[in-house]
Amino acid sequence: MASRQGSKSRKAGSSNFKGADSTASSTTSSSKLYQETSIDDGHSFLASSSAQSKQHFFSPDSFPQSAQPSKENVTVTVRFRPLSPREIHNGEEVAWYADGETIVRNEHNPTIAYSYDRVFGPTTTTRNVYDVAAHHVVNGAMEGINGTIFAYGVTSSGKTHTMHGDQRSPGIIPLAVKDAFSIIQETPNREFLLRISYLELYNEVVNDLLNPAGHNLRIREDKQGTFVEGIKEEVILSPAHALSLIAAGRSLLDGLDMIKKRIALPSKIGKINGRGLNSCNSLKTIESSPLGDKIQGEAVHLSQLNLDDLAGSKSSKVETSGLRRKEGDAGDEEWGHVPPTSFYFPSVISKLTDVKVSHVPYRDSKLIRILQSSLSGHDRVSLICTVTPASRISEETHNTLKFANRAKHIEIQTKQNKITDEKSLIKKYQHEIRKLKEELEQLKQDTVPVPQLKDMGAHDTILLKQKVLF
Ligand SMILES: Nc1ncnc2c1ncn2[C@@H]1O[C@H](COP(=O)(O)OP(=O)(O)OP(=O)(O)O)[C@@H](O)[C@H]1O
Numbered sequence: 001m002a003s004r005q006g007s008k009s010r011k012a013g014s015s016n017f018k019g020a021d022s023t024a025s026s027t028t029s030s031s032k033l034y035q036e037t038s039i040d041d042g043h044s045f046l047a048s049s050s051a052q053s054k055q056h057f058f059s060p061d062s063f064p065q066s067a068q069p070s071k072e073n074v075t076v077t078v079r080f081r082p083l084s085p086r087e088i089h090n091g092e093e094v095a096w097y098a099d100g101e102t103i104v105r106n107e108h109n110p111t112i113a114y115s116y117d118r119v120f121g122p123t124t125t126t127r128n129v130y131d132v133a134a135h136h137v138v139n140g141a142m143e144g145i146n147g148t149i150f151a152y153g154v155t156s157s158g159k160t161h162t163m164h165g166d167q168r169s170p171g172i173i174p175l176a177v178k179d180a181f182s183i184i185q186e187t188p189n190r191e192f193l194l195r196i197s198y199l200e201l202y203n204e205v206v207n208d209l210l211n212p213a214g215h216n217l218r219i220r221e222d223k224q225g226t227f228v229e230g231i232k233e234e235v236i237l238s239p240a241h242a243l244s245l246i247a248a249g250r251s252l253l254d255g256l257d258m259i260k261k262r263i264a265l266p267s268k269i270g271k272i273n274g275r276g277l278n279s280c281n282s283l284k285t286i287e288s289s290p291l292g293d294k295i296q297g298e299a300v301h302l303s304q305l306n307l308d309d310l311a312g313s314k315s316s317k318v319e320t321s322g323l324r325r326k327e328g329d330a331g332d333e334e335w336g337h338v339p340p341t342s343f344y345f346p347s348v349i350s351k352l353t354d355v356k357v358s359h360v361p362y363r364d365s366k367l368i369r370i371l372q373s374s375l376s377g378h379d380r381v382s383l384i385c386t387v388t389p390a391s392r393i394s395e396e397t398h399n400t401l402k403f404a405n406r407a408k409h410i411e412i413q414t415k416q417n418k419i420t421d422e423k424s425l426i427k428k429y430q431h432e433i434r435k436l437k438e439e440l441e442q443l444k445q446d447t448v449p450v451p452q453l454k455d456m457g458a459h460d461t462i463l464l465k466q467k468v469l470f
Helices: 085-089 125-132 135-142 160-165 172-185 239-264 316-321 343-351 365-369 391-407 425-448 448-455 459-469
Strands: 056-058 070-073 075-080 096-099 103-108 113-115 116-121 148-155 190-200 206-208 218-221 227-229 231-236 280-290 300-309 380-387 412-416 418-420
Touching: 056 160, 075 096, 075 125, 075 391, 075 459, 096 116, 096 391, 096 459, 116 125, 116 391, 125 160, 125 172, 125 380, 125 418, 135 148, 135 172, 135 190, 135 280, 135 300, 135 380, 148 391, 148 425, 160 172, 160 380, 172 280, 172 300, 190 239, 190 365, 227 365, 280 365, 280 391, 280 425, 380 391, 391 418
Parallel strands: 075 116, 075 380, 148 300, 148 380
Antiparallel strands: 056 227, 070 412, 096 103, 103 113, 190 206, 190 231, 190 280, 218 227, 280 300, 300 418
16 A cells, blocks of 8 residues: 655645656556555657648558557656745645555545556656656657657646646657657668648637638548548648648747637636647658668658647546536636537547457547547557646645546556558658659659850750759
Protein backbone atom coordinates (compact mmCIF):
# COMPACT_ATOMS: atom_id res chain seq x y z
CA MET A 1 0.00 0.00 0.00
CA ALA A 2 1.44 3.35 -0.97
CA SER A 3 1.60 5.77 1.90
CA ARG A 4 2.21 9.45 2.34
CA GLN A 5 4.04 10.99 5.25
CA GLY A 6 1.68 13.09 7.31
CA SER A 7 -1.85 13.94 6.32
CA LYS A 8 -2.48 17.33 7.80
CA SER A 9 -4.92 19.47 5.92
CA ARG A 10 -3.12 21.06 3.01
CA LYS A 11 -3.41 24.74 2.39
CA ALA A 12 -2.57 26.63 -0.73
CA GLY A 13 1.12 26.96 -1.40
CA SER A 14 2.25 24.05 0.74
CA SER A 15 4.80 21.85 -0.92
CA ASN A 16 3.07 18.54 -0.85
CA PHE A 17 3.86 16.68 -4.02
CA LYS A 18 6.28 14.05 -2.86
CA GLY A 19 8.71 12.56 -5.29
CA ALA A 20 6.66 13.39 -8.34
CA ASP A 21 8.98 15.93 -9.83
CA SER A 22 12.03 13.92 -10.58
CA THR A 23 13.16 13.45 -14.13
CA ALA A 24 11.99 10.12 -15.36
CA SER A 25 13.21 7.91 -18.10
CA SER A 26 11.04 7.27 -21.12
CA THR A 27 8.64 4.41 -20.57
CA THR A 28 5.67 3.02 -22.33
CA SER A 29 2.72 1.76 -20.44
CA SER A 30 2.86 -1.25 -18.20
CA SER A 31 -0.55 -0.56 -16.75
CA LYS A 32 -1.56 -2.30 -13.56
CA LEU A 33 -5.06 -2.49 -12.28
CA TYR A 34 -5.88 0.04 -9.61
CA GLN A 35 -9.23 0.66 -8.11
CA GLU A 36 -10.71 3.42 -6.11
CA THR A 37 -10.19 2.83 -2.34
CA SER A 38 -7.84 -0.07 -2.94
CA ILE A 39 -4.37 0.48 -4.29
CA ASP A 40 -2.35 -2.57 -5.09
CA ASP A 41 1.25 -1.65 -4.61
CA GLY A 42 2.51 -5.06 -5.52
CA HIS A 43 2.68 -3.70 -8.71
CA SER A 44 18.67 14.38 -45.72
CA PHE A 45 15.53 16.12 -46.23
CA LEU A 46 13.39 16.79 -49.33
CA ALA A 47 12.14 20.31 -49.90
CA SER A 48 8.95 21.42 -51.57
CA SER A 49 6.27 24.03 -51.55
CA SER A 50 2.95 23.83 -49.75
CA ALA A 51 0.34 21.41 -50.90
CA GLN A 52 -3.41 21.60 -51.02
CA SER A 53 -4.12 17.96 -50.79
CA LYS A 54 -6.49 15.32 -49.58
CA GLN A 55 -4.76 14.63 -46.32
CA HIS A 56 -6.05 11.45 -44.80
CA PHE A 57 -6.36 10.47 -41.23
CA PHE A 58 -5.54 6.98 -42.41
CA SER A 59 -7.62 4.06 -41.38
CA PRO A 60 -5.26 1.31 -40.30
CA ASP A 61 -6.46 -1.13 -42.93
CA SER A 62 -5.71 1.23 -45.79
CA PHE A 63 -2.01 0.44 -45.68
CA PRO A 64 -1.16 -2.27 -48.16
CA GLN A 65 1.76 -3.64 -46.20
CA SER A 66 2.77 -3.53 -42.59
CA ALA A 67 5.15 -5.25 -40.24
CA GLN A 68 3.90 -7.55 -37.47
CA PRO A 69 1.73 -5.67 -34.97
CA SER A 70 2.90 -5.42 -31.38
CA LYS A 71 0.65 -5.12 -28.35
CA GLU A 72 0.86 -2.27 -25.87
CA ASN A 73 -1.33 -0.07 -23.67
CA VAL A 74 -2.19 3.59 -23.94
CA THR A 75 0.33 5.59 -21.91
CA VAL A 76 -1.65 7.52 -19.31
CA THR A 77 -0.05 10.29 -17.29
CA VAL A 78 -1.45 12.98 -15.02
CA ARG A 79 0.07 16.44 -14.78
CA PHE A 80 -0.71 18.76 -11.86
CA ARG A 81 -0.51 22.47 -12.36
CA PRO A 82 0.42 24.64 -9.37
CA LEU A 83 -2.24 26.71 -7.66
CA SER A 84 -2.35 30.11 -9.27
CA PRO A 85 -1.36 33.21 -7.23
CA ARG A 86 -5.03 34.15 -7.21
CA GLU A 87 -6.06 30.76 -5.85
CA ILE A 88 -3.36 31.00 -3.19
CA HIS A 89 -4.52 34.53 -2.35
CA ASN A 90 -8.06 33.22 -2.01
CA GLY A 91 -6.91 30.55 0.41
CA GLU A 92 -7.76 27.71 -1.95
CA GLU A 93 -7.23 24.27 -0.40
CA VAL A 94 -5.53 21.33 -2.03
CA ALA A 95 -7.95 18.48 -2.77
CA TRP A 96 -5.73 16.14 -4.80
CA TYR A 97 -2.01 15.57 -4.70
CA ALA A 98 0.69 13.47 -6.32
CA ASP A 99 1.75 10.75 -3.93
CA GLY A 100 5.06 9.65 -5.37
CA GLU A 101 5.60 9.15 -9.10
CA THR A 102 2.55 7.10 -10.00
CA ILE A 103 -0.28 7.80 -7.57
CA VAL A 104 -2.82 10.60 -7.20
CA ARG A 105 -4.51 10.68 -3.81
CA ASN A 106 -7.42 12.57 -2.35
CA GLU A 107 -6.48 14.87 0.50
CA HIS A 108 -9.70 14.47 2.40
CA ASN A 109 -10.14 10.75 1.89
CA PRO A 110 -6.73 9.12 1.43
CA THR A 111 -8.32 5.79 0.54
CA ILE A 112 -9.40 7.37 -2.76
CA ALA A 113 -6.37 7.03 -4.94
CA TYR A 114 -5.55 6.21 -8.53
CA SER A 115 -2.43 5.01 -10.21
CA TYR A 116 -1.04 5.91 -13.64
CA ASP A 117 2.04 5.32 -15.69
CA ARG A 118 3.39 8.55 -14.28
CA VAL A 119 2.13 11.45 -12.20
CA PHE A 120 3.86 14.81 -12.63
CA GLY A 121 3.82 17.24 -9.74
CA PRO A 122 3.32 20.98 -10.23
CA THR A 123 7.01 21.81 -10.55
CA THR A 124 7.74 19.23 -13.25
CA THR A 125 8.94 20.83 -16.46
CA THR A 126 7.22 20.17 -19.77
CA ARG A 127 10.55 18.77 -20.97
CA ASN A 128 10.23 16.01 -18.36
CA VAL A 129 6.63 15.42 -19.37
CA TYR A 130 7.78 15.18 -22.99
CA ASP A 131 10.50 12.63 -22.18
CA VAL A 132 8.07 10.32 -20.42
CA ALA A 133 4.79 10.86 -22.24
CA ALA A 134 5.68 11.94 -25.77
CA HIS A 135 9.16 10.98 -26.95
CA HIS A 136 8.29 7.31 -27.56
CA VAL A 137 5.25 8.36 -29.62
CA VAL A 138 7.28 10.77 -31.78
CA ASN A 139 10.07 8.24 -32.16
CA GLY A 140 7.56 5.59 -33.26
CA ALA A 141 6.01 7.99 -35.78
CA MET A 142 9.45 8.60 -37.29
CA GLU A 143 9.69 4.81 -37.75
CA GLY A 144 6.28 4.47 -39.41
CA ILE A 145 4.03 3.84 -36.39
CA ASN A 146 1.04 6.17 -36.18
CA GLY A 147 0.98 8.14 -32.95
CA THR A 148 -1.42 10.37 -31.06
CA ILE A 149 -0.85 12.55 -28.01
CA PHE A 150 -3.90 14.01 -26.29
CA ALA A 151 -4.06 16.62 -23.59
CA TYR A 152 -7.34 16.30 -21.72
CA GLY A 153 -8.62 18.13 -18.66
CA VAL A 154 -10.99 20.76 -17.36
CA THR A 155 -10.75 24.38 -18.44
CA SER A 156 -7.65 26.10 -17.04
CA SER A 157 -6.04 22.86 -15.92
CA GLY A 158 -2.99 23.34 -18.15
CA LYS A 159 -3.70 21.67 -21.51
CA THR A 160 -2.47 24.59 -23.62
CA HIS A 161 0.50 25.13 -21.31
CA THR A 162 1.38 21.46 -21.81
CA MET A 163 0.77 21.18 -25.56
CA HIS A 164 1.83 24.61 -26.80
CA GLY A 165 3.69 26.22 -23.90
CA ASP A 166 5.46 29.51 -24.39
CA GLN A 167 8.95 30.90 -25.06
CA ARG A 168 10.15 30.10 -21.55
CA SER A 169 8.58 26.68 -21.38
CA PRO A 170 7.97 25.18 -24.83
CA GLY A 171 5.13 22.67 -25.02
CA ILE A 172 4.88 19.14 -26.39
CA ILE A 173 4.18 20.38 -29.96
CA PRO A 174 7.39 22.47 -30.38
CA LEU A 175 9.41 19.83 -28.51
CA ALA A 176 8.03 17.13 -30.85
CA VAL A 177 8.99 19.18 -33.91
CA LYS A 178 12.57 19.63 -32.64
CA ASP A 179 12.79 15.98 -31.66
CA ALA A 180 11.61 14.90 -35.11
CA PHE A 181 14.36 16.92 -36.79
CA SER A 182 16.98 15.57 -34.35
CA ILE A 183 15.87 12.05 -35.27
CA ILE A 184 16.27 12.95 -38.96
CA GLN A 185 19.85 14.07 -38.29
CA GLU A 186 20.57 10.90 -36.36
CA THR A 187 19.25 8.74 -39.22
CA PRO A 188 21.65 9.44 -42.10
CA ASN A 189 20.63 6.34 -44.06
CA ARG A 190 17.06 7.51 -44.67
CA GLU A 191 15.50 10.59 -46.16
CA PHE A 192 12.37 12.12 -44.70
CA LEU A 193 9.48 14.24 -45.83
CA LEU A 194 7.42 15.97 -43.15
CA ARG A 195 4.11 17.69 -43.75
CA ILE A 196 1.96 19.56 -41.31
CA SER A 197 -1.66 20.61 -41.08
CA TYR A 198 -3.26 22.48 -38.23
CA LEU A 199 -6.96 22.82 -37.52
CA GLU A 200 -9.33 23.92 -34.83
CA LEU A 201 -12.76 22.61 -34.11
CA TYR A 202 -15.16 25.10 -32.63
CA ASN A 203 -18.82 24.22 -32.11
CA GLU A 204 -18.43 21.41 -34.63
CA VAL A 205 -17.02 23.80 -37.25
CA VAL A 206 -13.62 22.80 -38.64
CA ASN A 207 -11.32 25.75 -39.44
CA ASP A 208 -7.93 25.57 -41.12
CA LEU A 209 -5.35 27.36 -38.98
CA LEU A 210 -2.80 27.39 -41.80
CA ASN A 211 -5.21 29.06 -44.19
CA PRO A 212 -7.51 31.91 -43.09
CA ALA A 213 -9.82 31.14 -46.02
CA GLY A 214 -10.28 27.54 -44.88
CA HIS A 215 -13.45 27.94 -42.85
CA ASN A 216 -16.11 25.33 -42.06
CA LEU A 217 -14.36 22.51 -43.88
CA ARG A 218 -16.07 19.21 -44.48
CA ILE A 219 -14.95 15.87 -43.15
CA ARG A 220 -15.14 13.19 -45.79
CA GLU A 221 -14.36 9.54 -46.02
CA ASP A 222 -13.02 7.32 -48.75
CA LYS A 223 -11.33 3.92 -48.89
CA GLN A 224 -8.18 5.28 -47.31
CA GLY A 225 -9.94 6.76 -44.29
CA THR A 226 -11.23 10.09 -43.04
CA PHE A 227 -9.97 13.38 -44.41
CA VAL A 228 -10.73 17.06 -44.05
CA GLU A 229 -11.59 18.33 -47.49
CA GLY A 230 -9.40 21.18 -48.71
CA ILE A 231 -7.22 21.47 -45.64
CA LYS A 232 -3.85 23.02 -46.33
CA GLU A 233 -0.76 20.95 -45.80
CA GLU A 234 2.70 22.48 -45.67
CA VAL A 235 5.90 20.56 -46.24
CA ILE A 236 8.15 21.56 -43.36
CA LEU A 237 11.77 22.33 -44.01
CA SER A 238 13.20 22.97 -40.56
CA PRO A 239 12.08 23.23 -36.93
CA ALA A 240 11.99 27.03 -37.28
CA HIS A 241 9.77 26.73 -40.35
CA ALA A 242 7.33 24.40 -38.57
CA LEU A 243 7.25 26.58 -35.47
CA SER A 244 6.59 29.72 -37.52
CA LEU A 245 3.65 27.97 -39.20
CA ILE A 246 2.26 26.90 -35.84
CA ALA A 247 2.78 30.41 -34.42
CA ALA A 248 0.89 31.88 -37.40
CA GLY A 249 -1.88 29.34 -36.76
CA ARG A 250 -2.01 30.34 -33.09
CA SER A 251 -2.32 34.01 -34.07
CA LEU A 252 -5.16 33.12 -36.38
CA LEU A 253 -6.77 31.18 -33.56
CA ASP A 254 -6.42 34.14 -31.18
CA GLY A 255 -8.05 36.35 -33.81
CA LEU A 256 -10.88 33.86 -34.25
CA ASP A 257 -11.31 33.66 -30.47
CA MET A 258 -11.73 37.41 -30.25
CA ILE A 259 -14.43 37.29 -32.91
CA LYS A 260 -16.22 34.41 -31.15
CA LYS A 261 -16.13 36.23 -27.84
CA ARG A 262 -17.54 39.37 -29.43
CA ILE A 263 -20.31 37.47 -31.12
CA ALA A 264 -21.06 35.30 -28.10
CA LEU A 265 -21.19 37.72 -25.22
CA PRO A 266 -19.72 41.19 -25.63
CA SER A 267 -20.15 42.06 -21.98
CA LYS A 268 -17.99 39.19 -20.84
CA ILE A 269 -14.91 39.87 -22.94
CA GLY A 270 -11.93 39.53 -20.69
CA LYS A 271 -13.72 37.26 -18.25
CA ILE A 272 -13.19 34.19 -20.30
CA ASN A 273 -10.34 32.18 -18.94
CA GLY A 274 -8.52 30.20 -21.59
CA ARG A 275 -10.08 28.97 -24.77
CA GLY A 276 -12.62 26.55 -23.43
CA LEU A 277 -14.40 25.20 -26.43
CA ASN A 278 -11.88 24.83 -29.22
CA SER A 279 -10.05 21.63 -29.77
CA CYS A 280 -6.87 21.96 -31.80
CA ASN A 281 -5.31 19.24 -33.88
CA SER A 282 -1.83 19.46 -35.28
CA LEU A 283 -1.21 16.61 -37.69
CA LYS A 284 2.15 15.67 -39.03
CA THR A 285 2.48 13.22 -41.87
CA ILE A 286 5.88 11.60 -41.96
CA GLU A 287 7.33 9.69 -44.87
CA SER A 288 10.78 8.19 -44.99
CA SER A 289 12.63 6.00 -47.40
CA PRO A 290 16.13 4.53 -47.52
CA LEU A 291 18.77 6.80 -48.98
CA GLY A 292 20.93 5.65 -51.86
CA ASP A 293 20.94 4.68 -55.51
CA LYS A 294 19.02 1.44 -55.16
CA ILE A 295 15.90 2.84 -53.56
CA GLN A 296 13.50 2.07 -56.38
CA GLY A 297 11.00 -0.52 -55.17
CA GLU A 298 11.99 -0.02 -51.51
CA ALA A 299 9.09 0.43 -49.09
CA VAL A 300 8.35 3.88 -47.73
CA HIS A 301 7.46 4.29 -44.06
CA LEU A 302 4.36 6.40 -43.77
CA SER A 303 2.86 7.54 -40.51
CA GLN A 304 0.86 10.26 -38.89
CA LEU A 305 1.45 12.05 -35.65
CA ASN A 306 -1.61 13.71 -34.10
CA LEU A 307 -1.04 16.27 -31.38
CA ASP A 308 -4.31 17.28 -29.78
CA ASP A 309 -5.28 19.93 -27.31
CA LEU A 310 -8.86 18.90 -26.56
CA ALA A 311 -11.47 21.45 -25.56
CA GLY A 312 -11.74 21.93 -21.81
CA SER A 313 -14.23 19.60 -20.21
CA LYS A 314 -16.88 21.23 -18.09
CA SER A 315 -18.55 20.50 -14.80
CA SER A 316 -19.57 16.95 -14.02
CA LYS A 317 -23.25 17.91 -14.21
CA VAL A 318 -22.85 19.01 -17.79
CA GLU A 319 -20.53 16.12 -18.59
CA THR A 320 -23.02 13.52 -17.51
CA SER A 321 -26.29 15.11 -18.58
CA GLY A 322 -25.23 17.15 -21.58
CA LEU A 323 -27.15 20.07 -20.09
CA ARG A 324 -26.20 23.63 -20.79
CA ARG A 325 -24.71 25.54 -17.94
CA LYS A 326 -27.03 27.78 -16.00
CA GLU A 327 -27.36 31.30 -17.32
CA GLY A 328 -24.86 33.48 -15.60
CA ASP A 329 -22.33 30.74 -14.92
CA ALA A 330 -18.89 31.92 -15.92
CA GLY A 331 -18.13 30.31 -19.22
CA ASP A 332 -21.66 29.50 -20.36
CA GLU A 333 -20.91 31.50 -23.47
CA GLU A 334 -18.25 28.96 -24.29
CA TRP A 335 -20.66 26.08 -24.31
CA GLY A 336 -23.03 27.18 -27.04
CA HIS A 337 -25.49 24.58 -28.25
CA VAL A 338 -23.02 21.86 -29.11
CA PRO A 339 -21.12 19.98 -26.43
CA PRO A 340 -17.36 19.89 -26.99
CA THR A 341 -15.42 16.81 -27.99
CA SER A 342 -14.46 16.31 -24.37
CA PHE A 343 -18.11 15.46 -23.75
CA TYR A 344 -17.91 12.49 -26.13
CA PHE A 345 -14.31 11.56 -25.51
CA PRO A 346 -14.86 9.70 -22.21
CA SER A 347 -17.81 7.78 -23.64
CA VAL A 348 -15.80 6.76 -26.72
CA ILE A 349 -12.91 5.72 -24.47
CA SER A 350 -15.17 3.72 -22.16
CA LYS A 351 -16.77 1.96 -25.12
CA LEU A 352 -13.34 1.16 -26.51
CA THR A 353 -12.44 -0.49 -23.21
CA ASP A 354 -15.68 -2.48 -23.01
CA VAL A 355 -15.38 -5.68 -25.00
CA LYS A 356 -19.18 -6.14 -24.92
CA VAL A 357 -19.72 -2.93 -26.87
CA SER A 358 -19.34 -3.36 -30.60
CA HIS A 359 -20.53 0.09 -31.68
CA VAL A 360 -18.24 2.99 -30.87
CA PRO A 361 -19.98 6.35 -31.46
CA TYR A 362 -17.29 7.92 -33.64
CA ARG A 363 -19.81 9.96 -35.58
CA ASP A 364 -21.10 11.88 -32.56
CA SER A 365 -18.44 14.55 -32.82
CA LYS A 366 -16.37 15.82 -35.72
CA LEU A 367 -13.10 15.66 -33.85
CA ILE A 368 -13.85 12.13 -32.76
CA ARG A 369 -14.45 11.36 -36.43
CA ILE A 370 -11.14 12.93 -37.35
CA LEU A 371 -9.47 10.96 -34.59
CA GLN A 372 -11.29 7.75 -35.43
CA SER A 373 -8.18 6.01 -36.70
CA SER A 374 -6.17 7.20 -33.69
CA LEU A 375 -8.78 5.71 -31.39
CA SER A 376 -9.33 2.51 -33.32
CA GLY A 377 -6.49 0.72 -31.62
CA HIS A 378 -3.55 0.89 -34.02
CA ASP A 379 -1.92 4.19 -33.07
CA ARG A 380 0.54 4.48 -30.26
CA VAL A 381 -1.42 6.72 -27.90
CA SER A 382 -0.39 8.89 -25.00
CA LEU A 383 -3.03 10.60 -22.89
CA ILE A 384 -1.83 13.46 -20.71
CA CYS A 385 -4.53 14.44 -18.24
CA THR A 386 -4.01 17.88 -16.80
CA VAL A 387 -5.43 18.60 -13.36
CA THR A 388 -5.39 21.29 -10.73
CA PRO A 389 -5.08 20.50 -7.04
CA ALA A 390 -7.73 23.12 -6.19
CA SER A 391 -10.61 21.96 -3.99
CA ARG A 392 -12.97 24.35 -5.80
CA ILE A 393 -13.18 21.95 -8.72
CA SER A 394 -12.38 18.76 -6.87
CA GLU A 395 -15.34 16.92 -8.40
CA GLU A 396 -14.29 17.74 -11.97
CA THR A 397 -10.74 16.65 -11.20
CA HIS A 398 -12.14 13.40 -9.82
CA ASN A 399 -13.98 12.83 -13.13
CA THR A 400 -10.78 13.44 -15.08
CA LEU A 401 -8.92 10.98 -12.85
CA LYS A 402 -11.61 8.31 -13.26
CA PHE A 403 -11.61 8.83 -17.03
CA ALA A 404 -7.80 8.55 -17.14
CA ASN A 405 -8.02 5.38 -15.11
CA ARG A 406 -10.41 3.83 -17.65
CA ALA A 407 -8.17 4.83 -20.54
CA LYS A 408 -5.32 2.77 -19.06
CA HIS A 409 -7.11 -0.38 -20.05
CA ILE A 410 -7.24 0.35 -23.76
CA GLU A 411 -5.05 -2.11 -25.55
CA ILE A 412 -3.48 -1.20 -28.83
CA GLN A 413 -1.72 -3.12 -31.55
CA THR A 414 0.78 -0.84 -33.15
CA LYS A 415 2.29 -1.64 -36.51
CA GLN A 416 4.84 -0.08 -38.77
CA ASN A 417 3.19 1.21 -41.92
CA LYS A 418 4.99 0.57 -45.16
CA ILE A 419 3.92 1.41 -48.66
CA THR A 420 5.61 0.24 -51.79
CA ASP A 421 3.65 1.96 -54.55
CA GLU A 422 4.47 5.32 -56.11
CA LYS A 423 1.60 7.10 -54.34
CA SER A 424 3.72 8.49 -51.54
CA LEU A 425 4.83 12.07 -51.91
CA ILE A 426 8.44 11.19 -51.12
CA LYS A 427 8.45 8.70 -54.02
CA LYS A 428 6.88 11.31 -56.26
CA TYR A 429 9.59 13.83 -55.35
CA GLN A 430 12.35 11.24 -55.68
CA HIS A 431 11.00 10.36 -59.10
CA GLU A 432 10.89 14.04 -60.12
CA ILE A 433 14.42 14.67 -58.84
CA ARG A 434 15.71 11.61 -60.72
CA LYS A 435 14.03 12.83 -63.90
CA LEU A 436 15.44 16.35 -63.51
CA LYS A 437 18.94 14.96 -62.89
CA GLU A 438 18.69 12.86 -66.04
CA GLU A 439 17.47 15.88 -68.04
CA LEU A 440 20.31 17.98 -66.66
CA GLU A 441 22.81 15.31 -67.67
CA GLN A 442 21.25 15.20 -71.11
CA LEU A 443 21.42 18.98 -71.37
CA LYS A 444 25.07 18.98 -70.36
CA GLN A 445 25.80 16.52 -73.16
CA ASP A 446 23.74 18.54 -75.65
CA THR A 447 25.26 21.88 -74.67
CA VAL A 448 26.15 23.91 -77.72
CA PRO A 449 29.88 24.89 -77.75
CA VAL A 450 30.29 28.55 -76.74
CA PRO A 451 31.77 29.83 -80.07
CA GLN A 452 28.61 28.68 -81.84
CA LEU A 453 26.47 30.76 -79.46
CA LYS A 454 27.85 33.90 -81.02
CA ASP A 455 26.21 32.88 -84.29
CA MET A 456 22.82 32.33 -82.70
CA GLY A 457 19.88 34.61 -83.20
CA ALA A 458 17.77 35.94 -80.34
CA HIS A 459 15.04 33.37 -81.03
CA ASP A 460 17.47 30.43 -80.70
CA THR A 461 18.82 31.85 -77.43
CA ILE A 462 15.31 32.04 -75.94
CA LEU A 463 14.61 28.44 -77.00
CA LEU A 464 17.82 27.30 -75.38
CA LYS A 465 16.95 29.12 -72.13
CA GLN A 466 13.55 27.48 -72.09
CA LYS A 467 15.14 24.11 -72.56
CA VAL A 468 17.44 24.74 -69.59
CA LEU A 469 14.57 25.95 -67.43
CA PHE A 470 12.10 23.18 -68.15
N1 LIG B 1 2.26 23.09 -15.17
C1 LIG B 1 2.07 24.40 -15.07
N2 LIG B 1 2.98 25.18 -14.49
C2 LIG B 1 2.79 26.52 -14.38
N3 LIG B 1 1.69 27.17 -14.82
C3 LIG B 1 0.75 26.43 -15.43
C4 LIG B 1 0.88 25.02 -15.59
N4 LIG B 1 -0.22 24.57 -16.21
C5 LIG B 1 -0.98 25.63 -16.44
N5 LIG B 1 -0.42 26.74 -15.98
C6 LIG B 1 -1.00 28.10 -16.03
O1 LIG B 1 -2.38 27.97 -15.70
C7 LIG B 1 -3.21 28.79 -16.56
C8 LIG B 1 -4.24 27.93 -17.32
O2 LIG B 1 -3.54 27.03 -18.14
P1 LIG B 1 -3.99 26.70 -19.66
O3 LIG B 1 -4.42 27.91 -20.38
O4 LIG B 1 -2.90 25.88 -20.25
O5 LIG B 1 -5.27 25.81 -19.35
P2 LIG B 1 -6.19 25.03 -20.41
O6 LIG B 1 -6.50 23.72 -19.79
O7 LIG B 1 -5.58 25.02 -21.75
O8 LIG B 1 -7.49 25.92 -20.37
P3 LIG B 1 -8.66 26.04 -21.51
O9 LIG B 1 -9.32 24.71 -21.60
O10 LIG B 1 -9.56 27.07 -20.93
O11 LIG B 1 -7.99 26.45 -22.77
C9 LIG B 1 -2.26 29.51 -17.49
O12 LIG B 1 -1.98 30.77 -16.93
C10 LIG B 1 -1.00 28.66 -17.45
O13 LIG B 1 0.18 29.40 -17.72
